[in-house]
Structure formats: C-alpha cells, structure tokens
Amino acid sequence: xxxxxxxxxxxxxxxxxxxxxxxxxxxxxxxxxxxxxxxxxxxxxxxxxxxxxxxxxxxxxxxxxxxxxxxxxxxxxxxxxxxxxxxxxxxxxxxxxxxxxxxxxxxxxxxxxxxxxxxxxxxxxxxxxxxxxxxxxxxxxxxxxxxxxxxxxxxxxxxxxxxxxxxxxxxxxxxxxxxxxxxxxxxxxxxxxxxxxxxxxxxxxxxxxxxxxxxxxxxxxxxxxxxxxxxxxxxxxxxxxxxxxxxxxxxxxxxxxxxxxxxxxxxxxxxxxxxxxxxxxxxxxxxxxxxxxxxxxxxxxxxxxxxxxxxxxxxxxxxxxxxxxxxxxxxxxxxxxxxxxxxxxxxxxxxxxxxxxxxxxxxxxxxxxxxxxxxxxxxxxxxxxxxxxxxxxxxxxxxxxxxxxxxxxxxxxxxxxxxxxxxxxxxxxxxxxxxxxxxxxxxxxxxxxxxxxxxxxxxxxxxxxxxxxxxxxxxxxxxxxxxxxxxxxxxxxxxxxxxxxxxxxxxxxxxxxxxxxxxxxxxxxxxxxxxxxxxxxxxxxxxxxxxxxxxxxxxxxxxxxxxxxxxx
Numbered sequence: 001x002x003x004x005x006x007x008x009x010x011x012x013x014x015x016x017x018x019x020x021x022x023x024x025x026x027x028x029x030x031x032x033x034x035x036x037x038x039x040x041x042x043x044x045x046x047x048x049x050x051x052x053x054x055x056x057x058x059x060x061x062x063x064x065x066x067x068x069x070x071x072x073x074x075x076x077x078x079x080x081x082x083x084x085x086x087x088x089x090x091x092x093x094x095x096x097x098x099x100x101x102x103x104x105x106x107x108x109x110x111x112x113x114x115x116x117x118x119x120x121x122x123x124x125x126x127x128x129x130x131x132x133x134x135x136x137x138x139x140x141x142x143x144x145x146x147x148x149x150x151x152x153x154x155x156x157x158x159x160x161x162x163x164x165x166x167x168x169x170x171x172x173x174x175x176x177x178x179x180x181x182x183x184x185x186x187x188x189x190x191x192x193x194x195x196x197x198x199x200x201x202x203x204x205x206x207x208x209x210x211x212x213x214x215x216x217x218x219x220x221x222x223x224x225x226x227x228x229x230x231x232x233x234x235x236x237x238x239x240x241x242x243x244x245x246x247x248x249x250x251x252x253x254x255x256x257x258x259x260x261x262x263x264x265x266x267x268x269x270x271x272x273x274x275x276x277x278x279x280x281x282x283x284x285x286x287x288x289x290x291x292x293x294x295x296x297x298x299x300x301x302x303x304x305x306x307x308x309x310x311x312x313x314x315x316x317x318x319x320x321x322x323x324x325x326x327x328x329x330x331x332x333x334x335x336x337x338x339x340x341x342x343x344x345x346x347x348x349x350x351x352x353x354x355x356x357x358x359x360x361x362x363x364x365x366x367x368x369x370x371x372x373x374x375x376x377x378x379x380x381x382x383x384x385x386x387x388x389x390x391x392x393x394x395x396x397x398x399x400x401x402x403x404x405x406x407x408x409x410x411x412x413x414x415x416x417x418x419x420x421x422x423x424x425x426x427x428x429x430x431x432x433x434x435x436x437x438x439x440x441x442x443x444x445x446x447x448x449x450x451x452x453x454x455x456x457x458x459x460x461x462x463x464x465x466x467x468x469x470x471x472x473x474x475x476x477x478x479x480x481x482x483x484x485x486x487x488x489x490x491x492x493x494x495x496x497x498x499x500x501x502x503x504x505x506x507x508x509x510x511x512x513x514x515x516x517x518x519x520x521x522x523x524x525x526x527x528x529x530x531x532x533x534x535x536x537x538x539x540x541x542x543x544x545x546x547x548x549x550x551x552x553x554x555x556x557x558x559x560x561x562x563x564x565x566x567x568x
Contacts, residue, residue, distance in 0.1 A: 001069040001490045002125065002460045003090070007041045009062035011054055012512060013521045023562075024486035026504035027494045028534055033510045034521035035494045039127065039464050042066070046125060047105075047118025050097045065094035071459050074123040081120075083110045093120070126458040128445050128466065137433050143417045145448070146399060148455035150375035154368060158413070161364040165409055168357040175350050178343055185340050192337035199319065199330040202311060209312050209323050212305055218295070219302040229292035236285040247285065250278045362407060365414040369403050372415055376401050379451065386447035390481065391474030392440065396422040397447075398429055419448075443478065450481045453488045461485065463493040475499040480561070487565055498538035502554035503561060507531050531555060 006017040012034055029035050044050055045064045055062045068091040070078075078085050085091070085108070095117065096104045105117045112120070147154050178185070218225065238245030254274035261268035312323065319329040339346075376399035387395040402416040420429040423440045435441045446466060449456065466478060479500035482491050486505070495501055507526045512519050526534055535551035536543060 002066060002492070003069060004067040005038070005042070006063075006065045007038065008064075009056040009059040010041050010044075010064065011037045011056060011521075012519045013037055013041070014056065014518075016521060016523050018508060018523045018525070020490070020492065021506040022486075022490050023505040024483055024503060025490070025492045025506045025508065026501045027492065027508050027510055028496070028501050028538060029510035030512075033512045035510045036464065037521065038510070039462065039494065042125065042462065043127065044097070045093060045095050045117075046121030046127075047114050050103070052099050052101070055097070055099055060100075061096055061098040063094065063096040065092065067092050068124055069459070071123055071457070073457060074120065077120065077123065078107070081107075081110075081112065081116055083112070084108050091124075093117070093124075123458070125460040125462060126456075127462045127464065128449070139418065140412075142399075142419050143412050143415075145452050145455065146372060146375055146379060146401075146417060149379050149452060150371055154371040154375065157364060157368050157371065161361065161368060161413060162411060164357055164361050164364060165411070168354065168361055168409065171350050171354045171357065175347060175354065178347055178350070185343055189337065189340045192333045192340065195319070195333045196330055196337060199315060199326060199333075202315060204312070204315075204323050204327055206324055206327065209309070212309050212312070216302070216305045216309060219298070219305060225295050226292060229288050229295070233285060233288045233292065236281055236288070245285075247278060247281045250274055250281060254278060358407065361409055362414075365409070366403075368413045369401065369415050372401050372417070375399075376417075382451045383447050386450050386481070387443065389477045390443040390447055391477065392423060392443060394423075394425050395444075396429065397444075443474075446478060446481050446485075449485055453485045456489070458489070460490045460492065463491065465494050465496065479503045479558075483561060483565060496538065498535045498551065498554060501535055501538055502551070503558040505562060507534065509534050 001022055002020050004017065004019050006015075007013045008015050016038075027035050027038070040054065041064045044054075045066055070085055070089050070091045074091075075085050078091075092106075092108055094106045103114060105112045105114060107117070107120060147158060234245065236246050238248055251274075254271055257267055257271040257274065261271045312326075315326050316322070320326045379399055380397055383397045384395065387393075387397065398420045400416075400418045400420055404414040404416065407414065419432050421432055421435060421444055422429045423435065423444075432441070432444065435444065443466070446463070449461065463482065466482075475495075475497035476499040479497070480503070482493055482500065483503050485491055493500065501507060509524050509526050509530075510521060511524070512521045514520075524530070532548060532551045532555060533543065535554060536547040539551060540547050
C-alpha cells in the first residue's frame with residue numbers, strides 16, 4: 001500500500017504531499033492541473049527515465065519520495081540487496097535528480113542504483129495508462145497470469161518442471177564441456193600417463209631419500225672414517241706389543257690397586273671402578289673394530305647412490321618436496337588419468353541421463369500445456385463477459401497457447417502464450433500491444449485485472465484516465481470494476497467521470513493557482529460539500545441545485561455500493 005507521496009520541484013509542483021488510503025482513491029481536477037504529473041513522478045520513483053525538462057523552472061534539483069507498507073514477497077529482494085526492511089513494516093523510497101543529470105536513489109536510507117529501484121518498484125506499483133508499457137503487455141506476465149489463474153495444480157507442475165529443467169541443463173553443460181575439450185582431454189591424458197609412468201618407474205620407498213643421503217655422506221668420507229676408526233682402535237687396544245693401549249694401561253692400574261684393596265675400602269672401590277672401565281673400553285673397542293670393518297669404500301656403489309639421489313631430486317622438482325609428497329602426487333595423477341581416460345563412458349552415461357530427463361520434461365510440458373489450454377478457455381469466457389460490462393459487447397478475446405514440439409525447453413515449458421483481442425467485429429484478433437485505441441486498451445486491462453485480482457500480487461494499481469472515450473453508462477461500469485478490484489488492492493485512479501469519482505473511498509482534487517508569476521499545483525482531500533461540488537463540476541461544469549442534488553445522490557449510491565461490497 002502507498003501510504004504517502006511527496007513531490008518537490010517537478011513541473012508545476014513546487015511542494016506537494018498527499019496521504020492515501022486503502023481501497024479506491026480517486027484524483028480529479030481540470031486539464032493541466034497536474035494530475036498526470038503525479039503519475040510521472042511515481043514513474044520516476046519506480047526507476048523510470050528522467051528528463052531534465054521535468055525539473056521545475058529555476059530549480060536545480062527535484063525529489064520524489066513515497067512511504068509504502070512493505071509487501072511480504074519483497075522482503076527477500078530487499079535482504080539480497082542488503083536493505084533493512086524496517087521493523088515497522090514501512091518502506092521509504094526516494095529519488096533526487098538534478099539538472100546536471102545526477103541521481104540519488106535511496107530505500108530505507110540505503111543508496112541503491114536506478115536498476116535496483118526499478119526492480120523494487122515492480123513489487124510495489126503497477127501503473128496502467130493509455131500509453132504505458134503495462135505488465136500485461138509482457139509475454140512473461142501473460143504466462144504467469146494464465147498459470148496463476150489456472151490454480152495451484154499447474155503452478156506445482158511448473159515448479160517440478162523447472163527443477164527437472166535445471167538438472168537437464170546441467171547435464172547438457174557437462175556434455176558440452178566434455179565434447180568441446182576433447183583436445184585438452186587428450187593432452188591431459190598424455191600428461192597424467194607420463195607423470196604416473198615416470199614416478200612408478202622410480203619405484204620409490206618412503207624415507208628412501210633420507211637413507212640415501214646418509215649413505216652418500218658415508219661413502220664420500222669412507223677413507224677418512226676408516227682412518228679415524230683405526231686411530232681410535234689403536235689408542236684403545238694398542239699396536240702389537242710395542243705400543244700399549246688404553247685398555248692395557250687401565251688393567252695395569254687396576255692390578256696395582258687390587259694389591260692394596262684390603263688396606264682401605266676406598267682402595268677396593270677404585271679398583272672395582274677400574275674393572276668396569278676396562279670392560280667398557282673393551283666393548284667400545286669391539287664396536288670400533290666392527291664399524292671399521294663395515295666401512296668399505298666402493299666407487300661403483302657410491303655412483304649408484306648418487307644417481308639414485310639425482311633421480312629423486314629431479315622428481316622432487318616436478319612433483320613434491322619429499323618422497324612422500326611425490327607418491328601422493330602419483331596417486332592423484334592416477335585418479336585424474338582414470339577420469340580423463342573414461343570420457344566416452346562418462347559421455348554415454350550423461351547422454352543416457354539426458355534422454356531420461358528429456359522424456360520426463362516432455363511429459364511435464366505436455367501436462368502443463370493441457371492445463372493451460374483448459375485455463376485459457378475459461379479465462380477467455382470470463383474476460384469476454386467483463387468486456388461486455390465495459391461497453392465492448394462485440395469484443396472477442398482469446399488466449400493463444402501454441403505448443404513447440406521441437407523440444408526447445410524454456411522456463412515456461414514448450415508453450416508460446418499470447419493474449420489476443422479483437423475490439424470490434426471484422427478487425428481480426430491481434431496481440432494486446434497492437435491495439436491502437438488507448439480507451440480500448442485501458443478497458444481490456446481493467447477487465448483482465450478484475451478477473452485476475454485474486455492472483456495479482458502487486459499491492460498498488462494506478463489507472464491513469466482509464467475512462468477516456470468511455471460513455472457515462474460504461475463509466476459507471478468502469479467504476480464498479482475499479483471498486484471490485486479495490487477490495488483486494490489499493491487503487492489510485494485519475495478520472496474525468498463523475499460516475500467513477502462518486503465511488504471513491506478517498507477523493508483528492510488537484511488544482512493549480514498563480515502566485516506572482518509562477519503556477520503552483522495543489523492537492524486537497526475532499527469531503528462533504530467540497531466533494532459534492534467537485535462531482536457536480538464533473539457532471540456538467542455548473543453549480544446548479546439540480547446538479548448538486550444529483551451529485552449527492554451519486555455519492556450516496558457510491559457509499560452504499562462500498563458498504564455492500566464490504567458486507568459481501
């Protein structure tokens with residue numbers, strides 16, 4: 001619902017604020033008073049194009065601002081845009097524009113682009129004017145309206161269809177990727193196979209590089225190691241009988257102290273310690289001898305070790321910093337090789353899945369088509385009845401539903417849907433967008449809106465001079481249709497017909513006056529005598545007693561109609 005509209009420096013509007021009500025809001029006023037300017041301002045607020053000429057002469061900037069009750073279905077859109085929906089359920093939308101072309105758009109204080117403003121606007125207001133591109137002229141809107149009119153069964157079927165279509169398109173994408181990348185696939189297959197073969201041929205073992213490095217170090221220093229062991233062994237064991245070793249010297253020391261061990265306990269302890277030292281030295285000497293014998297300088301072995309290390313280092317440069325990482329790389333390459341090598345098998349499986357989904361999609365599309373054909377016939381009858389009430393008794397309306405058997409699946413199935421109309425006999429059925437008469441277009445839109453009021457989720461509907469070219473009798477029917485729609489939507493209507501104005505729940509008069517050398521537009525909410533006077537003006541332009549009486553009677557009938565509607 002549009003709660004409040006404020007316009008500043010737009011054309012002849014200097015500053016204007018109006019608060020609107022739910023139900024049927026009527027705007028009247030003399031030609032040129034500024035009624036259509038308000039509609040232009042709303043269009044601008046909804047993201048429409050701005051002409052610098054619309055800014056009030058002498059001013060550099062203009063602004064339009066509105067307060068709405070937030071529709072529940074808009075909350076997700078606002079959340080995705082990062083806009084606070086407001087705790088009070090209100091949405092403040094504003095757009096300021098300047099003569100330099102600068103635009104500042106805000107929604108609840110957050111800056112938004114004009115494109116975002118337009119997207120939000122589609123959830124708030126639907127404007128129906130003689131020359132506007134209305135929502136019902138869009139092919140997608142016609143499809144959605146027909147499907148909603150059909151009911152929940154078709155909508156559920158369409159949702160299931162779209163889920164299948166998403167899977168179908170994903171499989172198509174995978175098939176396309178596999179097919180288009182055949183050369184790349186062959187290259188990758190060669191690469192992975194080479195990598196696996198190279199690593200497997202090395203026959204690596206975990207920790208092997210560390211062991212080889214140690215072995216290389218020993219082989220490279222074998223002579224020095226042997227010499228060190230020989231010297232150490234000689235020091236411990238002695239050299240022949242000429243040079244006594246440390247073991248012999250310790251044993252002599254122990255024997256000397258052993259002779260006096262019974263003289264003092266400490267002497268015995270020292271003697272025993274020397275025995276332990278002698279035993280330990282003998283053990284060490286044996287280890288040195290064994291290690292010395294293990295070290296054998298082998299140039300061929302050293303070359304073999306160095307070549308093995310060089311091979312591992314080469315693999316490290318390509319596949320990892322350690323042998324363990326190289327082995328893991330090989331295992332991963334094997335998996336990738338298996339994947340790219342089995343493309344034909346994967347393609348065959350994907351094509352099988354695609355064929356299965358194709359069959360399911362086609363059946364769903366046929367079901368949807370049949371349901372739409374039935375709904376189209378029902379909608380045709382109802383719209384035709386509405387058009388008769390709107391002084392188009394000879395009009396012919398048709399919903400054309402064409403099935404595309406070539407299986408070019410879309411989000412809507414395989415149907416091409418178009419609303420067709422023939423306003424007068426002999427004119428032939430034409431798309432709504434081809435209707436030349438603005439008055440006929442307006443009445444057609446009103447008829448459709450009346451039928452689809454229950455499924456139209458747009459909360460605010462604006463009708464700009466929908467009664468143009470309509471006679472007094474038909475104008476009353478137009479008003480009754482607007483009143484009917486206003487039971488489920490807030491309706492704002494600009495009219496020149498007293499029959500329509502008399503049905504208003506809230507009636508506003510737009511006027512203009514000259515202050516100094518400037519023309520200024522005003523808005524006034526009418527009640528009582530003021531409203532009777534305005535309805536009388538619409539009737540005949542005079543203020544005679546008879547006209548005033550007729551105006552009162554019409555307003556009274558309008559109140560009775562609203563009460564009856566509310567009671568129903």
